[in-house]
Amino acid sequence: MPPASSGASATHAAALTPSSPLPGPAEAAEAADTRLNPGGSGYRRMSFALFLAGVATFALLYSTQALLPLVSAGFGVSASTASWTVSAATGALALFVLPLSALSERFGRRTLMTVSLTVAVVVGLLVPFAPSIGVLIALRAVQGAALAGLPASAMAFLAEEVRPKALVAAIGMFVAGNSIGGMSGRIITGWVAQAWGWRVAVGVVGVVAVLCALAFRALLPAPRHFTAGSLNPKALGRTIRSHLSNPLLCRLYAIGALFMTVFGAVYTVIGYRLTEAPFSLPQGIIGSIFLVYLVGTVSSAAAGKLVTRLGRRGALYLAVSTTAGGLLLSLSDSLVMVLLGLVLITAGFFAGHAVASSSVSRTATAGRAQASALYQSAYYLGSSAGGTLGAVAFHAGGWAGTVGLGLLAVLGVASITVWGSHAARVQEREQRRRGLVAAH
Template identity: 80%
Template structure:
């Protein structure tokens, strides 16, 4: 027996030191990134439930008020890629910490904005600061968590996003009803600060991170590689389209529910976002769905659920509208969890940049969806917003069908090549 084989035989079977359920540090890591997700979404969408109040305060239209959301998500989309480069050099944990601290500091200034212009500007700065979290979190998980546990781990992080989005909107809604919308923003800032403290105390140090160069040419080459990957490009488009639906619906829903025939109060409108709990469940369960149906099958379920919710929300019944929001939320978070985890799994190098490109597309979709959703609502009412959402859903279906067709064509090529007994380099190509 050779020395190499002797060494292999004495090596423990479970030599992988990455985190997994049941291993030390996994629970702390999950709770820490859950807290980071809560803080990120609570701050990022802190004005969304308050848009009717902001619109009334500054005497502007719904589309103008929606820029307090779109500016934050747009700035995040622009900054996530350059910040991902910093995370490659200085570490995921450090960048996430700095980003969250800066975002909370700006969040405590936002309530004092003297005009809509100042409010939009501060929200843009806040979104730019928050870009460090999505720029680093997915890469941190891809490096520190075992592949089989990755979908579940990312699902928990996405679940933290959903809890943050829900709790932030509920807190701002009721605080605004009692003390005004500025108090609502201050309350979210304080809640996010508590989450950041918990995150910092809980998150384990990275054990598998290797610093990389900040060479712009290296970064540009990595980005070009990812943008030339057909599977990654489809995943980026899917993330953007899913978020276009979600951004449009949740930017406008407050205006619809505050108007006749519903005429709900600010606090009650904020409480509607309890449906985010459905997103918590669906994103955390995305791993099981993928295990049963495959990634494309899970995406088909997600888009069908989202489309059904959009159509149901056209009803004039409040119960039907709420049921529609439940379906939209479940479909969106499931689709997002599947697509984002697929990006981390697909990219073998430059994972931070791969995840950053996904996040850029994702939040660009949110910015575009929020703005176009408000414009569509102004032009055609809720039906206009739903139509916009259905067009985006159709885009997801088209991309997924194309991916399925490409995979089948590739399989047939591999089979023909194997029967002919010739090497087939395409057998390992990603489609």
């Protein structure tokens, strides 16, 4: 018998042995699933492309945050006024993320992400030439509005193109890109600003974002599971009302907003605190403080494992405890304790954000782009509120005032999570009761 035939017969015989049973329905369905799965080249390209998009998004969005003391000095304005260079960008993103997500339903996730990132990097190259604080705030608002096309579209893209079991990990990689972008942008601006001023610093961030945008467009695979929808305002309104009437989604939106209130407040004000006594640190060192974002990269990427071990609510309780502990540690006048506090705050925030955002994508079975957009709106409104209120609290009560604001927000997250646990138990009891009634 020829070798080829012998091999075929052996293979066929092996397939029928008890040790190699025929695949069941679940295995067959998984094998037929053409969505991206970890280990494939398409998944790796997609993950790296969205990682770079996350880097560019956060680097641009928070490019002035570490420079606020220099912006205040350069334009002769207060901390609360300078904080609007951050709050205007995050606030505009929050307002535009929902309408732009609707455009992504019609024109495609990849197309909208590409256009949004292109506009944002172009504006980023104009920001260094702002002649006044008013123009700077206006440019930052336009930049935030442009960036609104990225977060919700990215989440929807992942929900459509990635297998469900890999979704939390994939979203964790995008969030990890956010943390790397936020960290690298602040470190670059800190050291560059110390040597050449804040204008050159934000210009360098703009150039880095251009490179990320080019690589993103070259690497992101073409969507295979996107189905274009229509721009129907009534249908959009029904979808939004449906999401807002879902108690679980509303709790997740509130959790994202409150976590980001803490994060926005802490990182908007920390530069002012560290320039004052007893620290009196130079701008370059203050920028390097943002290396703690690496902790966020790890904690967001590990969110999937946390959910597997502790469940969604257990992971949120851990994130809340970690963030609260970090806030309390940061009250110390020891630089080491302050840094440890920032590490815990960052780890808790990114873990909580990754868990909440991935839960939104899994909960919404229809209108995923709008569900993610509502989450992003709440999330960035929290950032805008945190930045402004954090600066006001710092002006009124120093760092303790900012920490107090953060603890209130963390308490809100804990309360919502406890209420969610209670609501889930009530629902389970009701379902069991109905099952018993139906059985009789």
